[in-house]
Amino acid sequence: MAADKPAETTVEVVSIPPGKMPCYIHHGVLRKETPEEHVRQRVARSLVEEYGYDRDDLHIEFPVKVGSGRAKRVDIAIFPPGAEHKQELIKTIVEAKREDVRPSDKKAGIEQLKSYMSASLRCKWGLWVGAEMLALEKELDEKKSSKNPFLDATDIPLAGAEKPKRLHFSDLVPATNGLSSVFRRAHNYLHVNASLPKEKAFFEFLKLIFCKIYDETEGHGDLAFSVTSEEKKNALGQKKLAGRISEIFKKVRERYPFIFPDISEKIELDNRSLAYCVAELQKFSLIQTGSDVKGEAYEEIVNVTSRRDHGAFFTPRNVCDLAINMLFSTYPKSEHLKLKILDPACGTGGFLRATLIYLNDVIFDQEHQKWGGDEKEAQRHTSSRLKSLCDQNIYGIDKLAELVRASQMNLALHGDGSTNVVRANSLTPVGEWDGSASDKVGLEQFDVVVTNPPFGSRLPIDDPHILEQYELSTFGAKAPRTSMPPEHLFIERCLQFLKPGGRLAIVLPDSILTNPGLEFIRKWILTQAWLIGSVDLPREMFARSDTHTLTSVLLLKNLLNRKQTLSLAAESCLSMTYSWQLLIVSVGTCEELLSGKGLLMETK
Structure with a gap:
């Protein structure tokens, strides 16, 4: 007898035309896509997912009669559970504006919200969201309201509550x-x-x-x-x-x-x-909020600490995640929790945070299996193991005190490893560092180095005492070079930090990979490391930092023996004819990078 065929299911495919966006509250409704609409939809989502209101009790663009004029539409009206959607039953009104609109704005400011609340007899609460978030409580007693009908509030009540209160942990x-x-x-x-x-x-x-x-x-x-x-x-x-x-x-x-x-x-x-x-x-x-959400929120404000005058630019989160995933993929999974990792120009800690999140996922998978799928027990043990592991294996260096602190805070926010972020100039001799840095970080100590070094010919390294540490200052030159940009020297310093066989992922300007005048750097690299791959990043990747420098992520494996060299002809120094593991990916847009398109190709 033939087996029964599985029941067919119908999947609704909704095509959203350009310039439109779906409404979070009203299923099937499309709204005009504007900056203000994005704010309104985010607030609507928050009312459901964070405040606990039922979608059926919310109404977007609900008409409210104000005075003798025609009805005006409030952004979001909130009704008591199961109540009919009538103006006289509105409990809370929410107005959502663009993030550049101030509460004092004559047309869209806080006074507009007050007028809607006044026209809705039972509306006790109001929330205005724009450049700030302001909450109001309306006095419903007519005798008291004649003096001051609107009082400042901390927030609107959570679903089921009558008013905001001092919170317990269970309320969060x-x-x-x-x-x-x-x-x-x-x-x-x-x-x-x-x-x-x-x-x-x-x-x-x-x-x-x-x-x-x-x-x-x-x-x-x-x-x-x-x-x-x-x-x-x-x-x-x-x-x-x-x-x-x-x-x-x-x-x-x-x-x-x-x-x-x-x-x-x-x-x-x-x-x-x-x-x-x-x-x-x-x-x-915040302790129950996912690392991806906290990371995105941190990224929103951390860019203000970028020091362009020092050639330091904020590294986007997706570039950090890409580099970390590529690096770990070059090691057997059994070794992932044993790797010692360094970012010698850590800035605000983006690469270290990405490492921490990657390790968290590895540990959680182990604990989840160990505890038979009990997520709470798995998470509890994951947190303690992650802190211990990061305190042993994650390290960072930056020469600017404010960036060291920003990186420490970033790591502490996500699980820790913050004790190992130290202040030093990675390019100076290690012997010149103070004890707190040199006690934690040394040459040939790390399995993985990942970094986005400072760029710029306007930041030359011209101290002969520093330059003489580096082979690149003389390699292929008739006389020692008297000045070099920092990103050139960081390539060599990063390889010096690595153990033999260690891996390096470094963000570099494309000029190092393509400029004929910098051929000596490419030749030198091939005397020191195997080229695993290169990812060409989109031009707009660092646009938020006001730089449009073309960049790539270069992935290298340190040679097992530093005395070993590769005899290469100058004209073929980056040829693909060598029997190396090599992956070169060109990513045309930020969307492609975010989607991972082309990044799962196997190396040959």
Whole structure:
């Protein structure tokens, strides 16, 4: 008897025309794609996934009659569970604007929200999201409302709650992709409203992130990193909050003395700005939020620390992930947790963070299998193993103190390894480094080196004491070179950091790979390492850092014996005729890089 055929299923394929985007709340509805619509859809997603509201109780572009004029459409109306969608039943109104719109805007600012709330008799709560996030509570008692009908609130209530409150850990929810917008709004608030330089605002905000994570980990009962509406709207309440956060930060300093070595360091924010940031962050559980979400959010604000004057540019997250995945793929899986890894120009720690996330996934898979699919137990053991492993095997160097701190914070946010990020100039003799750096990092110690070194002929290395360490300063030259760009020397220094047989992934300007005048570098590379592959990156890859330099990721394997050399003819120094493992990939667009198109080809 023939076996029954499996039931056929129909998959709905929706074609979205250019200039349109799907509505998160109303299934099948397409909206015009605009910057404001993207904000509205993110807020709508947050209301469902983070605040806990049911989609059926939300209505986008709900018409509200204001005065004697024609009805106006509010961005999002929230109704009581199961209630009919009528103006007189609206409980909360949300207005979402472009991220450059200020609350004081005459047409789209906070006054517009107040007018909608006033026209909706039972609407008690309002949320305005644009350049800032502001919440309002409307006084429904007519006798009291005549004086001040709108009061500042920390947030709108979570689904099922009557009003915002001091939160317990059980009230927190993992953040979604909207965390990027939260980080960006809070950082911009500190820059604009607290009048802090962008870099100062970045580090003050990260102090709060550390306090938030510490409170989630160690707190119990009412969380200290939480603010009520009553506290936020008056000076005494803001002062009480500042006292709680100050006490948390003292404990953070004790836990991370290498990040905060100055015992007198404190949070340098005015109380109003502090209350704003706490209100933005308080409902999220950062320790339960996925590394990809935290990484994307961190990336939103970390670019402000890039030091273009030092040739340092922020490395996009997808480039970091690409390089790390390629490097690990050159080793057997059984060795992945044994590899010692260094970024000698670590900047804000992008490559190290990508390494940490890769190792986290490897360990979690092992623990998940070990504990029979129990995800909570697997995650608990993964966290402790990951911290121990990173403290042993992940290392970083940068010469700028502010970037060392940014990298340390990045790693601590994602699982750790932050103790091994040190301040030093990787190109100077190791003997000149201070003890904290030279005790942790030395030559020929690492299995993997990955980096995006500083670029630029305007940053020449012309100190003869430094240049004489490098063969490249004399290789193929009639007389020693008196000046070289840093990226040239970083190639040699990275290979010096590697053990024999170690792997290197380095981001380089394409001129090193193609310029006839730099042929000596290509020849020298082939006397020191096997060329595994090269990935040609899209021109726009570093556009956010205001540079359009054509770049590639070069993947090399250090020779097992440094005395071994390859006799190569000059005209064929990059020929593919040698029996090497070689993969050259040209990635035409950022979309192709993100999708991994062409990157899973097997080497030959």
